Amino acid sequence: MSEETLSPEQLVQIDYTPSKKNWLDPTVEFRKGTYCYSGVAKHVKYLDLPNPREWQPTDSDWKLPPDWKQIILDGMKERLEKYRSFRLFMDICVRCGACADKCHFYVGSGDPKNMPVMRAELLRSVYRRYFTAAGKLGKLAGARDLDEGVLKEWFYYFYQCTECRRCSVFCPYGIDTAEITMIGRELLNLVGCNINWVIEPVSNCFRTGNHLGIQPHGFKDSMEFAAEDLEEITGIKIEPPINKKGAEILFIIPSADYFASPHYYTLLGYMLLFKEIGLDYTFSAFAGEGGNFGLFTSHEMIKRLNAKIYEEAKRLGVKWILGGECGHMWRVMHQYMDTMNGPADFLEEPVSPLTGTRFENALSTKMVHICEFTADLIKNNKLKIDASRNNHRKVTFHDSCNPARALGLFEEPRYILRKACNYFYEMPENTIREQTFCCGAGAGLGTDENLEMRMRGGFPRANAVKYVHDKYGVNLLSCICAIDKATLPTLMDYWVPGVEVGGVHELLANALVIEGERERTTDLRGDEMEQSGAETTDA
Amino acid sequence: MTHKGLPLSASLANQRENLVRKWFDGIAQAYPESTTRFLAREKDPFQNPIGHTLKENLSVLFDKLIQPKETASLTTELNDIVRMRAVQDFSAGQAVSFPFLLKKILREECTADVSRYPEEFADLEARIDEMALLAFDLFMKSRERLYEIKYNEAKRSMFMLEKTRQNGNSRQ
Structure with missing residues (x-):
């Protein structure tokens, strides 16, 4: 229980009595x-x-x-x-x-x-x-x-x-x-x-809108860099829309998507999807952070940091807001934003421009989760998907705590994964959906000085992943939260080596058949795909 | 060296359930009282990963230890236990002390066997000592792994910086 160094004599005198x-x-x-x-x-x-x-x-x-x-x-x-x-x-x-x-x-x-x-x-x-x-x-x-x-x-x-x-x-x-x-x-x-891992991102957010303090030109560089990468991989040219006034949809993502791995591949996934369906959307360099560490500080701080979302939606004149693969952002958006920063009466009820589906569940906040949006596209046969492109991945899904327990989002990500991957396996029932085990690093605790505590807290999650890894050969743990994507790879490296971590839209984009694309031999990470010659089907 | 099928191993195999349970109980007792009860009681492996990891692996370790084969590797099972203890609230010594606990239990519970098979018993104790040394090696590996994964995590968080640094020139 302490850091004191025991002498050899003390070491051999083992005390078997628990302390009271x-x-x-x-x-x-x-x-x-x-x-x-x-x-x-x-x-x-x-x-x-x-x-x-x-x-x-x-x-x-x-x-x-x-x-x-x-x-x-x-x-x-x-x-x-x-x-x-x-x-x-x-x-x-x-x-x-x-x-x-x-x-x-x-x-x-x-x-x-x-x-x-x-x-x-x-x-x-x-x-x-x-x-x-x-x-x-x-x-x-x-x-x-x-x-x-x-x-x-x-x-x-x-x-x-x-x-x-x-x-x-x-x-x-x-x-x-x-x-x-x-x-x-x-x-x-x-x-x-x-703690500094909360306070510094909060302070940075208050200054530049994102956790790392990335300034608008840095944001633009990152997005353009991602577009160039996508062109290299797929042959498709993309110009990422930033701060585009009059766009139909404002798209909010966690900042880690444009600076960290493996988040980055999910960013590539969104961009490819939006290009394919011709979505009229815009990123924002100001509202360039879905994460809100105000949630881990005080109610007042949640409100201060989250104000940028509606402010930017108003400034750009969009109709509604779409949100990316972010965890606690969805607790803030779903449970606090309407009363703290709303009412968003200047926005319209979200309607998918491709399917006409009205997202009535988002009537008050005017903000839709990307998994709801994409699942609806697939359901209405708007995407061509070749799931065999993910055959090198044996996938399981970790329900990130906030999308699961705060937003109730259980089926949509699974629906996308089952369409985009031929090999999908669930972890045991009492470790997923509303009973999901946390990554052990949420709420601002994902810092490296706290690593041992994170390994303890993440052990129950890792234990369930180990089960599907041993039983089915699962090698990819998918999730829809930026903190998960930052910390689950570390958890896997310790408890279940051989399991990588990735986003749902990364896997979707691997499988997405794009008009005019060059032959895909690698996935978005540059890993070789299996050449199965499977037929392409409309999802 | 001795060979498989010795009377000592047969005798210990007969007492397996009691001995492994006592070994488990001894380890579980190093946790706070309410946790000790939880570790022993909760049967669901996903609800009680500590208890499950201990129970599963201690049984296999026991079976391998009482068979005096030089080839039986203890690494996988031992690692599952040690990796867990390497990040829990124990000093290094406490984390790898559990093999010695088995020696204590054997001497207390198997007094007849100790006097009947002194040489074989000494061999068994030597194997337990070797297991303790292996546990220490695995403990050190887990601790070193923590530093490696910490470094890897930091690298991933600077992915974009690194990528632009590497590729920036070729794109200009």
Whole structure:
């Protein structure tokens, strides 16, 4: 449990007795590999967030404001009044334990404070102490004083929850533990306790619209570069539309699609698809980021960062918005955007210009998921697909937490994959769809200093992939989330070597038969395709 | 070296269920109390990957260990366990201590066998020691792998920069 070096004598004296600790004792050890570095002062300052300073979780002095305790308690009071859900979640839990073994961090690490009920109790115990009559009984009532130890424990565990909401699927009362984590993080932010892998992208987004701080000319270069690559692979010339006023559709993607691998191949996939169907769309260099790490900071920050989406749609005069393969973007778009940044009454009800399908589900937000859009194209025979071009891939699908549990998008990506791939295999039922296991790196935890914790949290997902890898020879894990695409390859490299990670639209574009294309011998990654001579069929 | 079919291995095979369960219990007890219960109780392999990985692989390791063949490789099963423990909340020593636990259990549970087959028993203990050394090698490989994958992840995140640097000139 610690980094101390044991002497040979100590090593041979193995203690077989587990330690007995009281859960109310707030001791945590910040062991390398299991926590995230603190938010860098300049980024905290740029966002006008409280208490910018140089510090690290391993420091004994966290340089908190002198009245930090009052700030937290006032912040709690304000949120208890503002969010009925928060007060309800604090009061209603009966500790039935239904959620206890559902968290991937608990299942993969065995640390009981990663049981969702216990993680919530870290906050609830303070709530009881200061906001309920029973709290006067102290530990007898499961209440405890707020002190620095408790605050450090909050930091450790609330930045060890990926807000994936698997536990909430099993809660008979519908308690959404992700919302408890969100409030926990908001409170920590009030005294300047945040992590840099969240705060720096937030700060960059606030400045340039995307996580890496890429400026408009860099955005344009990347898109043009991708178009050149596509021309080399397929012989098809594409001019990517950027900031095109009067386009019918604004297309929002996660920024990783244009700077990281394997995301990039999904970007190539979208561009090829849109070229083939002649879609009137535009990228935006300003709204060039679907990801919104405000979701991992505070409600206020979600709103601040997400404002660009509707602003840009208005400025460009589009009719509706299409969104790419991004994970938590869809929680923001589906569950917060309408009330936070809407109403989008200047936009029209989304209608596919190719099939005439009205996306009534997106009537309020005016934003459609690309998998809904593409599945509809296939269903209406608008695409020519040669699935044999993906015969070198044995594919499974990881339901990314937010599209699955926040958006309810289960069948559309599978429909596309089954049409585009001859070899598709599902992982076990209790690890997919609404029960999907998180990649272990969402909610801003996908940073390399936190790698060991990510490997623990991702173990249940990897364990299910290993099963289909061993049983069916699965060699590609497909998904529709940028954080997944960044972190699942690392997870696979550790737990299931031999499995690559890719996007749904990458696989679709491999199989897409394009008018005027040159003979395809490689897929979008440059990997050799199997020459099966299979017939091309209308999907 | 000894050969397959020794009385000791037959005797241990008869006690397999009890011995493997005790080995599993000993390892599970290093986790916090509520987790120990969960690891032993939950039968679904996907809901309980730690418990499942331990149970599956300890049984196979036990079977291979009691057969005194030099060729039986323990690497696959041992690696599945060690790779898991290499990223959990254990020191290096704690992570690879579980082979020694089996020695302790055998000496406590099989006192009659220990006195009846002293030489064969010493051989078995030597094989367990070798397994412990192999576990340490595998632990180090897992730890080195963590650094490699960290590097690879960083490279993937700079994919576009690298690509434009490599291809930029040829396109100008």
